[in-house]
Structures are given as structure tokens and as C-alpha cells.
Amino acid sequence: MFIQTTRLTLRNFIDNDLESFLAYRNHPEVAKYQGWEFPYPREKAEDFVSSMKEKIVPKQGGWIQIAVALKDTDELIGDLGCRIKQEDVRQAVIGFTISSKHWRKGYAAEAIPRLLEYLFEDLNMHRVTADCDAENVASYRTLEKLGFRREAHYVESFLFHGVYTSEYYYGVLQREWREKSGQR
């Protein structure tokens, strides 16, 4: 994968991404609502980077992770996750992480639309969904900004680190995305 935006490159992971990847996966604020092991071990990061290097096309069932790098320096600043549902080849689920050093600079809002464009226009997805902890304001504001609709609020539905947390589910349809894209 190689997609460029004004300030970013969305691409496969490369070996040079390892230190930046480890740093943000081990940042408590970045990891706060995420399901990965914390602290995140170096060996896992090495395995992750080497497995993601080869994975360029979303497949049914498993997640792929797309590296988000600064266009000027190629520094890794985050990643976008993507999974096509096992039960429906035209529905995808996305996730996203930006290193806290780079929060609130509009990078998520710049990167995610390109992933959506790829999913809706190149892969002809019918629907894309995402879910987040109901307290994860940054995540749900980002989704709402990009045109996702809040479709469900599950109360104390997810056991996370021994506590039942609540979740929001968001979705957007291909036709809604196209309609909005036409307005941009």
C-alpha cells in the first residue's frame, strides 16, 4: 500500500518503524482504551512489524495494520487497522492510533478518509464500522467528524482490565460516504 495525503504517507510497515511503534504502544495515554498487552513487549513489536510488512491488502477475518508516516521524514506516527468481516465481504471494521506526540494536529482526520476512500471506492465496501470505549472522546469525535453515525451505546458491555466498560458503535454506508465526499 502506498497512499499520500497532504502531510502523510499510508504505507506498509518497514523495519525502521520499530522504535516509534514500540514507543507509542507503550505510552499509557495511547494504550488507555486499546486491547494490546501493556507494557507492550519488544519481541511482540518485532513480530508485528515483520508480519505487517507483507500484508498490504485487507482480508476477511484478520486485521491488517497500515503504517501512518510523516510525508517529509517518513517517521512513523501511528497506524490504521482494518478488517473485513468474516461473514460479509462487503463490510469492514477500522481502528486507528496516532502517537500522543502528534495528537490534535488533524492527522487522524487526514489519514482515515483515505482509508475510507480505498475501502469504499477500490474495494467496493457497502459499510464500514468502528467501535470505541464510551469515554474515548478523541476517538468518537474523530469518527463523528468523518461522518460516522453513532448506532449503538452498549452499557457495561466489555470487560476490560477487570472492569465492565461501555462502548459506542459507529457506522457509515458507502452511499453516505459518497454523498459526503461529493460535498467536500
Ligand SMILES: CC(C)(COP(=O)(O)OP(=O)(O)OC[C@H]1O[C@@H](n2cnc3c(N)ncnc32)[C@H](O)[C@@H]1OP(=O)(O)O)[C@@H](O)C(=O)NCCC(=O)NCCS
Ligand atoms: C483518536 C486519535 C487517533 C485521534 O487522533 P488525532 O490525530 O489527535 O485526531 P485529529 O487531530 O485528527 O482530530 C479529529 C477530531 O477529533 C477531535 N479530538 C481529537 N482529540 C480529542 C480530544 N482529546 N478531546 C476532544 N476532541 C478531540 C478533534 O478536535 C477533531 O475534531 P475537530 O476538528 O472538530 O476539532 C488519537 O487520540 C489516539 O490515537 N488515541 C489513542 C488510541 C485510540 O484510543 N484510538 C481509538 C481506538 S477506538
